[in-house]
Amino acid sequence: MSADQTLLAFETDCHIFDGCGFPAPGLHSFVFEPLFTIGGFEFNKPMLLAILGSLVVVGFFWAAFGRAKVVPGKLQMIGEAGYDFVRRGLVYEALGKKEGEKYVPLMVSLFFFIWMMNLWSIIPVASFPVTSIIAYPAGLALLVYVLWVGLTFKKHGFVGAWKNMTGYDKSLGGILPLVVVLEFFSNLIIRPFTHAVRLFANMFAGHMLIVMFTIASWYLLNGIGIAYASASFVMTIVMTAFELFIQAVQAYVFVLLACNYVQGALSEHH
Amino acid sequence: MTALTHLASEEMENPLLPPMPELIIGLIAFLIVFLFLGKKLLPNINKVLDERRAAIEGGMEKAEAAQAEAQQVLEDYRAQLADARHEAARLRQEAQEQGVALIAEMRSEGQRQREEIIAAGHAQIEADRKAASATLRQDVGQLAIDLAGRIVGESLADSARQSRTIDRFLDALEEKSVDVTKAEATR
Numbered sequence: 001m002s003a004d005q006t007l008l009a010f011e012t013d014c015h016i017f018d019g020c021g022f023p024a025p026g027l028h029s030f031v032f033e034p035l036f037t038i039g040g041f042e043f044n045k046p047m048l049l050a051i052l053g054s055l056v057v058v059g060f061f062w063a064a065f066g067r068a069k070v071v072p073g074k075l076q077m078i079g080e081a082g083y084d085f086v087r088r089g090l091v092y093e094a095l096g097k098k099e100g101e102k103y104v105p106l107m108v109s110l111f112f113f114i115w116m117m118n119l120w121s122i123i124p125v126a127s128f129p130v131t132s133i134i135a136y137p138a139g140l141a142l143l144v145y146v147l148w149v150g151l152t153f154k155k156h157g158f159v160g161a162w163k164n165m166t167g168y169d170k171s172l173g174g175i176l177p178l179v180v181v182l183e184f185f186s187n188l189i190i191r192p193f194t195h196a197v198r199l200f201a202n203m204f205a206g207h208m209l210i211v212m213f214t215i216a217s218w219y220l221l222n223g224i225g226i227a228y229a230s231a232s233f234v235m236t237i238v239m240t241a242f243e244l245f246i247q248a249v250q251a252y253v254f255v256l257l258a259c260n261y262v263q264g265a266l267s268e269h270h
Numbered sequence: 271m272t273a274l275t276h277l278a279s280e281e282m283e284n285p286l287l288p289p290m291p292e293l294i295i296g297l298i299a300f301l302i303v304f305l306f307l308g309k310k311l312l313p314n315i316n317k318v319l320d321e322r323r324a325a326i327e328g329g330m331e332k333a334e335a336a337q338a339e340a341q342q343v344l345e346d347y348r349a350q351l352a353d354a355r356h357e358a359a360r361l362r363q364e365a366q367e368q369g370v371a372l373i374a375e376m377r378s379e380g381q382r383q384r385e386e387i388i389a390a391g392h393a394q395i396e397a398d399r400k401a402a403s404a405t406l407r408q409d410v411g412q413l414a415i416d417l418a419g420r421i422v423g424e425s426l427a428d429s430a431r432q433s434r435t436i437d438r439f440l441d442a443l444e445e446k447s448v449d450v451t452k453a454e455a456t457r
Contacts (some may be wrong), residue, residue, distance in 0.1 A: 027285055030285065041291060042291065046292065047291070047292065047295045050295055050296055050299040051295070051298075051299050051302075053299065054299040054300065054302040054303045055302070057303050057307075058302060058303055058306040058307070058311075061306070061307055061311045062306070062311060064311075064315075065311040065312070065314045065315040065318075066311065066314070068314050068315050068317075068318040069318065070318055070321050070322045070325055072318075076315075079315070080315065080319075083312070083315060104312070105304065105307055105308035105312050106304065106308070108307060108312060109300070109303045109304040109307045109308065110300075112303065112307075113299070113300050113303045113304075130296075133289075133292055134285060134286050134287070134288045135288035135289055135290075135291075135292030135293040135296055136292065136293075136296035138288040138293060138296075139288070139293045139294075139296040139297045139300065140296070140297075140300060143297070143300070197286065200286075204285070
């Protein structure tokens with residue numbers, strides 16, 4: 001196993017008409033050999049990217065806000081724009097200024113962390129969205145889930161919280177038990193799952209597409225295949241640009257949903 | 271079979287099952303971001319944003335104060351201008367009134383003087399007339415007596431008789447003239 005193969009995750013000497021099958025990407029594209037192992041703990045590339053990504057986010061905001069000035073520099077202005085986007089566009093919008101202020105740091109951190117994790121997908125050499133491994137979105141969704149449940153119990157008390165989470169409403173009459181069961185499953189079991197999977201699946205599929213077209217561009221690079229390889233390469237560029245958009249959208253959606261869940265926990269009616 | 275595919279086939283059974291090490295690393299990575307942003311960097315920027323808002327509001331307050339002052343000065347100036355205009359109008363009015371009064375006074379004074387002069391003239395004429403009349407009466411009497419004395423040859427030196435006769439004559443004369451004027455008037 002050469003160093004190239006570790007980096008590129010497919011066989012580099014394989015082309016069409018060479019009697020070599022298409023090395024299609026698959027689930028194995030998302031599994032990495034450990035870079036090193038400490039006491040049985042296998043440290044792999046996504047982990048490295050996750051830590052690096054958080055350092056990049058902290059580094060950026062440190063550079064932007066570390067010595068913040070009343071008259072901002074360029075970097076601070078960019079940071080402020082991003083900060084304001086999440087604060088006003090997401091948190092205040094969903095929770096209101098008074099209620100929302102407390103959750104601004106969490107939501108800002110979530111947004112930029114997820115965005116950075118997604119962005120690794122199109123950064124050369126890294127070329128892998130950390131969020132396409134379910135554990136990372138799941139951890140974040142779990143945080144939001146715990147926050148939501150905790151807030152609901154804190155706000156409405158034990159009985160009130162259950163009523164809130166199951167959509168209990170006397171006026172529903174006969175279908176009340178059905179609604180309660182459905183809402184219970186929907187809110188407490190399916191919702192955190194979809195919250196994590198929505199991000200995961202988007203990044204997974206996006207990465208798969210990019211890898212697919214990248215491998216194809218290389219694989220087709222023989223004889224008449226060169227014509228097709230160029231088309232595939234163009235698609236790689238197009239998908240990369242599209243991913244750039246999707247990455248931001250998914251980070252936005254994740255935080256938007258988190259805000260909505262918190263809002264649901266804090267609202268009076270259920 | 272490379273080690274990669276072997277490892278993959280072993281672990282890729284369910285891509286939705288989160289492996290624990292990744293979960294932990296992911297949460298740690300997020301907590302790094304959350305702690306730095308939540309504890310240090312966002313409070314930092316919030317403080318600065320508040321300061322900026324305060325600075326902007328302070329600047330606006332100053333601008334508002336300056337504007338209010340300018341407005342005040344303008345109003346004062348306008349009020350002074352209006353006062354001056356009123357004063358000028360008042361003075362003009364006063365001058366006009368004084369002029370009118372002066373003219374009226376002078377006119378009445380002239381009238382008075384004219385009347386005085388006329389009255390004095392009248393009195394003078396009257397006095398002259400009376401004097402002339404008295405002199406005339408005396409002279410006419412003397413002449414008549416002299417004439418009558420020469421004609422009659424009788425001395426009418428007796429003054430008493432003299433004056434009685436003259437008076438009778440003159441009265442008759444006056445009566446005659448009055449009759450004539452009466453007759454003229456009636457005619």
